[in-house]
Amino acid sequence: MQENTGPGRGHILARAFAASLPVLLGYLTIGIAFGLLLVDRGFAWWLAPLMSVIVYAGAAQFMAIGLLAAGTGIVEIAILTLVINARHMVYGLSLLDRFQSSGKRKPYLVYALTDETYGILTTVQPPQGSTDGERQEFYTAVSALDQAYWVAGSAAGALAGGLLTFDTRGLDFALTSLFVVLLVEQVRAVKRLEPYLVALLSAGAALLLAGPANLLIIAISLAIGGLLLLRRRLA
Amino acid sequence: MSLSYVLLAMLAMGAVTLLCRAAPFLFFRKRQPPPVLDYLQRYIPPVIMALLVINSLKGIRFDSAAHGIPELAAVAATALLHLWKRNVLLSIGGGTALYMVLIRVLA
Structure with missing residues (x-):
């Protein structure tokens, strides 16, 4: 059955590129910083892009630099990675429907699910009138572009980070801005006060309970509990 | 630090990260997600x-x-x-x- 009523491949890719541009800024800068730090600790340059392919999780990769340099045990490194990345289990929960028909692309979409990619995929809509296949293509293109920026940034930082003369301090704020923009879009789409109150209270409680280091995973767990309590009110 | 140690550690980190990201999809592969989801x-x-x-x-x-x-x-x-x-x-x-x-x- 050959029916193509959607906006077409070029349009899908162009929209995916536009959606990924904020991540380009953030991932290149932070990727460069990561590559620079890794080489600075005496590691071979190619380990930086390799790690960005094998692990592809920013916070865990930064954490690993010091741990690897100190020769920390592999089990310990794995446990710390679990603590940092456990939040991703929750991300998938809200993508079960969206990735339902992604077929062969699904393993890649799941593997490449960073905070930023999750934010874009759950907030930015594929072009109007996209077919199901085109929606999946949009998700895949955004994910792959984001990862390309991260791998390129880490390689560039490891190879040539020392040559940078432009003072990039603060450029990584682009990722904070991205989350702010995605939050504004969520507020437009979900016009209820409760979820944001739940987030705020959970973050406050997590800060009091565990301090800033593990804020995200604890706050997310508390917030899910909060959402479950509010089910009757919100559903 | 030997290269094999670094590579093994990276593979372990990659496996844990992938497992975290894949967990909900694996869990609900055969099961019907409950309405609360x-x-x-x-x-x-x-x-x-x-x-x-x-x-x-x-x-x-x-x-x-x-x-x-x-x-x-x-x-x-x-x-x-x-x-x-x-x-x-x-x-x-x-x-x-x-x-x-x-x-x-x-x-």
Whole structure:
């Protein structure tokens, strides 16, 4: 059955590129910083892009630099990675429907699910009138572009980070801005006060309970509990 | 540190990360997701986005020279620009540029 009523491949890719541009800024800068730090600790340059392919999780990769340099045990490194990345289990929960028909692309979409990619995929809509296949293509293109920026940034930082003369301090704020923009879009789409109150209270409680280091995973767990309590009110 | 140690550690990190990302998909591969997930799917994204904003601001030091003004001003600028023009690049470019200026001027 050959029916193509959607906006077409070029349009899908162009929209995916536009959606990924904020991540380009953030991932290149932070990727460069990561590559620079890794080489600075005496590691071979190619380990930086390799790690960005094998692990592809920013916070865990930064954490690993010091741990690897100190020769920390592999089990310990794995446990710390679990603590940092456990939040991703929750991300998938809200993508079960969206990735339902992604077929062969699904393993890649799941593997490449960073905070930023999750934010874009759950907030930015594929072009109007996209077919199901085109929606999946949009998700895949955004994910792959984001990862390309991260791998390129880490390689560039490891190879040539020392040559940078432009003072990039603060450029990584682009990722904070991205989350702010995605939050504004969520507020437009979900016009209820409760979820944001739940987030705020959970973050406050997590800060009091565990301090800033593990804020995200604890706050997310508390917030899910909060959402479950509010089910009757919100559903 | 030997190369094999570094590679093994990276593989372990990669496996754990992939497992975290894949867990819900693996869990609900054969099972029908319970109705409560329909509800949660709707409200998890706004909650996560709010928490990611809070999380990236948790390092603010109000007792520093800049008193946290660059972060708060840049977040406000990003949000206002976005409410006004709804142009992602303008919002993020504007907010980031303001932040970069403020951390240099107020430091």
